[in-house]
Amino acid sequence: MSAPGIPLKESTIPASAASDVEQVERALIDASTRVPVLMFYASAIIWLLIGTVMAAFVSFKLHAPDWLSDIGPLTWGRMRPAHMNVMVYGWASMAAMGTGIWIMARLCRTTLRHPLLLVAGGGFWNLGVLLGVSGILLGESTGYQWLEFPPYAAVVLFLAYLLIMSWAVLMFRFRYGEQIYITQWYLLGAFLWFPWLYAAAQLMLFVVPVQGVLQAAVTCWYANNLLFLWLGAIALGIAYYMIPKVIGRPVYSYHLAAIGFWTFALFSSWTGMQRLVDGPFPAWMITASIAAMILTIIPVATVGLNHHMTMQGYFPLMRYSPTLRFTVFGAMSYTVFSVVGVMISLRSVARYVDFSQASIAYSHLGLYAFVTMTLFGSMYYIVPRLVGREWRYASLIKLHFWGSAYGIGLMTLMLLAGGLAQGINQDTPSLPFVESVQTIEPYLRGRSLSGILLTFAHFIFAFHFGLMLLGLGRASTVPTFLNPVETEGSETHL
Amino acid sequence: MKGLVPLLLGIFGTFAFSWAGLILIPNMQIGQLTPQSDEEGSDIYPMPRSGMVERGRHVYAANGCAYCHSVWIRPEYAANDLERDRDYAAKVPWGVRRSAPRDYIFDRPVLLGKERMGPDLANMGKAAPSEEEPAPGASQTPAPSPAKLGQQPYTAAWHHRHLYSPRSFNIDSNMPAYRFLYQRRPVGSERSADALELTGGDAPPAGWEIVPTFDAQCLVAYLMSLDQSHPLSEVKSGAPAAAPAGSPAAPGGSPAAPAGSPAAPAGSPAAPAGWPAAPGASPKSSPPAKK
Numbered sequence: 020m021s022a023p024g025i026p027l028k029e030s031t032i033p034a035s036a037a038s039d040v041e042q043v044e045r046a047l048i049d050a051s052t053r054v055p056v057l058m059f060y061a062s063a064i065i066w067l068l069i070g071t072v073m074a075a076f077v078s079f080k081l082h083a084p085d086w087l088s089d090i091g092p093l094t095w096g097r098m099r100p101a102h103m104n105v106m107v108y109g110w111a112s113m114a115a116m117g118t119g120i121w122i123m124a125r126l127c128r129t130t131l132r133h134p135l136l137l138v139a140g141g142g143f144w145n146l147g148v149l150l151g152v153s154g155i156l157l158g159e160s161t162g163y164q165w166l167e168f169p170p171y172a173a174v175v176l177f178l179a180y181l182l183i184m185s186w187a188v189l190m191f192r193f194r195y196g197e198q199i200y201i202t203q204w205y206l207l208g209a210f211l212w213f214p215w216l217y218a219a220a221q222l223m224l225f226v227v228p229v230q231g232v233l234q235a236a237v238t239c240w241y242a243n244n245l246l247f248l249w250l251g252a253i254a255l256g257i258a259y260y261m262i263p264k265v266i267g268r269p270v271y272s273y274h275l276a277a278i279g280f281w282t283f284a285l286f287s288s289w290t291g292m293q294r295l296v297d298g299p300f301p302a303w304m305i306t307a308s309i310a311a312m313i314l315t316i317i318p319v320a321t322v323g324l325n326h327h328m329t330m331q332g333y334f335p336l337m338r339y340s341p342t343l344r345f346t347v348f349g350a351m352s353y354t355v356f357s358v359v360g361v362m363i364s365l366r367s368v369a370r371y372v373d374f375s376q377a378s379i380a381y382s383h384l385g386l387y388a389f390v391t392m393t394l395f396g397s398m399y400y401i402v403p404r405l406v407g408r409e410w411r412y413a414s415l416i417k418l419h420f421w422g423s424a425y426g427i428g429l430m431t432l433m434l435l436a437g438g439l440a441q442g443i444n445q446d447t448p449s450l451p452f453v454e455s456v457q458t459i460e461p462y463l464r465g466r467s468l469s470g471i472l473l474t475f476a477h478f479i480f481a482f483h484f485g486l487m488l489l490g491l492g493r494a495s496t497v498p499t500f501l502n503p504v505e506t507e508g509s510e511t512h513l
Numbered sequence: 514m515k516g517l518v519p520l521l522l523g524i525f526g527t528f529a530f531s532w533a534g535l536i537l538i539p540n541m542q543i544g545q546l547t548p549q550s551d552e553e554g555s556d557i558y559p560m561p562r563s564g565m566v567e568r569g570r571h572v573y574a575a576n577g578c579a580y581c582h583s584v585w586i587r588p589e590y591a592a593n594d595l596e597r598d599r600d601y602a603a604k605v606p607w608g609v610r611r612s613a614p615r616d617y618i619f620d621r622p623v624l625l626g627k628e629r630m631g632p633d634l635a636n637m638g639k640a641a642p643s644e645e646e647p648a649p650g651a652s653q654t655p656a657p658s659p660a661k662l663g664q665q666p667y668t669a670a671w672h673h674r675h676l677y678s679p680r681s682f683n684i685d686s687n688m689p690a691y692r693f694l695y696q697r698r699p700v701g702s703e704r705s706a707d708a709l710e711l712t713g714g715d716a717p718p719a720g721w722e723i724v725p726t727f728d729a730q731c732l733v734a735y736l737m738s739l740d741q742s743h744p745l746s747e748v749k750s751g752a753p754a755a756a757p758a759g760s761p762a763a764p765g766g767s768p769a770a771p772a773g774s775p776a777a778p779a780g781s782p783a784a785p786a787g788w789p790a791a792p793g794a795s796p797k798s799s800p801p802a803k804k
Contacts, residue, residue: 211521296591
């Protein structure tokens with residue numbers, strides 16, 4: 020297998036040491052992670068397809084409400100939470116765990132011990148998601164956003180997670196070398212934050228429930244931190260790994276990376292309540308979250324600056340490397356996501372967009388443009404190293420990228436513009452309420468169009484991944500480039 | 514970057530800080546609220562709900578109503594929620610005051626909702642004007658759509674028909690029909706009392722009738738129990754200034770409910786504190802309720 024990897028810490032490892040010993044070490048690590056990581060990826064992609072089909076229901080039913088509405092499990096109000104939970108727990112979490120485990124093993128320079136137990140953990144996680152989604156479709160949703168899974172499914176999910184997480188943390192325990200790279204910070208943080216978060220939310224909602232509106236506060240706190248501290252942290256960690264790795268250059272500044280990490284952990288964990296602005300809560304909670312939201316500009320700026328300076332002069336490589344193209348798209352989307360988040364949380368704007376579809380645009384910017392695109396990038400890097408084959412068709416990768424990029428771009432534009440128009444009409448009492456529904460309808464049709472693009476992209480990706488799993492990739496020592504490499508120099512870096 | 518212990522401490526610390534700040538302290542502040550009552554200990558608000566209403570809440574949650582309907586009213590300085598009318602023609606407002614934490618102390622799960630593809634439902638159960646108090650504006654404006662039924666708006670029958678066929682009231686509505694909560698069966702010896710009054714394409718063939726399942730009845734009971742019109746001491750009640758005589762809108766710690774009809778059963782659509790429904794009266798111009 021060709022692993023033309025570039026040593027991440029060039030300063031500590033002499034160039035000549037990136038030699039046979041390292042190659043063998045990497046090959047051993049990859050061999051030990053092969054089965055579990057591929058299993059996580061395969062499950063994640065199946066969930067992605069299921070979630071995409073559900074998204075089609077959700078999107079089309081909004082402007083064609085009578086379509087397939089007589090069947091309980093297919094009603095809009097059950098499809099929508101099913102779609103969200105499949106995407107969050109089935110797709111994004113599983114793909115993030117797969118990538119997280121692989122990167123952790125590589126960075127800790129240790130093989131994965133007892134990989135089959137990890138496979139069992141992944142199996143239980145799948146079971147938990149399956150139970151939860153079936154529960155939602157059969158009308159057992161709990162009604163708490165992002166925590167709709169019935170409690171029995173949540174228990175399975177949590178136990179499966181403990182099994183999975185202990186492996187990642189154990190690898191960290193057995194790491195080789197003193198250095199802890201910034202990606203490991205993010206991964207370790209995410210792997211520890213998620214169980215605390217999940218357990219805290221479950222305890223406060225189902226075991227010793229808090230009173231009244233505080234349940235809504237717990238839900239908002241949980242959903243927001245799930246997006247930032249779990250999926251977002253892993254995606255940021257991936258970006259810090261993939262960008263330097265692909266272009267063969269160390270991260271521009273470790274100092275900035277440290278500032279970015281701590282401000283990210285501190286400020287983004289305080290956001291969330293801005294979604295309930297002027298609701299039945301003490302006003303200081305909302306204000307604190309809005310302030311924290313504005314302060315998240317600091318980690319966004321430092322992380323963005325760091326990536327930008329690392330990439331400086333290497334941007335043309337995005338023409339060739341699928342990993343770099345997806346990852347940089349994700350990293351840039353993180354900035355867009357945060358800026359949109361700040362704008363719609365300001366009170367003067369929130370007044371209009373708070374109850375509109377603009378919030379859907381925001382969550383898709385985070386979950387798709389930022390997290391999912393970064394995960395795609397990592398999969399394009401990791402899968403060839405696990406199956407020992409290169410991606411078969413550059414054209415399919417390009418179709419996937421442009422389908423996803425145009426799809427999410429169109430969706431964001433439609434929902435932001437439509438949401439603003441809808442929200443302004445909602446806040447104009449002289450107009451009948453139904454006017455605001457009428458306003459958004461053409462935009463919702465546009466959103467359905469973007470959904471078709473995304474569906475197309477996802478099925479192409481799944482097909483390509485299936486080819487790789489079946490061993491039908493290219494047997495080659497050179498990775499698949501998106502475009503024929505014109506310059507000699509770049510080849511050594513990709 | 515070295516030093517595992519500071520890293521782990523920091524990871525735990527940031528999490529604990531956010532949990533303490535956004536969950537623990539608010540829980541100390543508003544986590545142990547009790548219902549309010551007047552000096553004699555009567556007129557208690559809010560009250561725990563009946564079994565059917567509680568079951569209806571779960572039907573509401575399970576079918577995702579909360580993804581389109583919010584159940585909270587923002588204050589008048591923040592948005593125009595209080596000036597919006599539920600029924601544009603009949604001038605039935607969305608609410609008379611903002612929502613407060615105390616409104617929700619018995620709610621589990623609490624279903625605030627964060628989107629409004631449909632109208633807010635915080636006072637849905639209150640939206641039926643009582644019969645003896647026709648809205649003054651009703652004569653000048655076109656008949657409200659529910660009046661097509663020839664009955665009081667927002668009754669249980671209205672809700673059932675709306676859930677079964679939302680577009681029979683408003684062709685522009687994009688609410689899904691909840692027909693799977695209804696049962697189609699042959700008419701027995703006589704037509705059931707709760708059979709839906711349907712017309713046009715929705716009507717069942719002769720000899721058949723559409724009746725609500727128990728879940729549908731619970732859901733409607735829940736919808737009709739939604740009512741935040743009771744004054745709360747901590748919130749300014751924006752009752753319209755030009756309230757009709759005998760209206761309960763008079764501000765004060767002792768609202769008119771006990772004086773009007775103390776025996777009103779919970780969940781009754783014709784509860785005593787009917788909407789004053791004065792057209793043109795802005796909630797902003799009303800005097801604040803005193804403590």
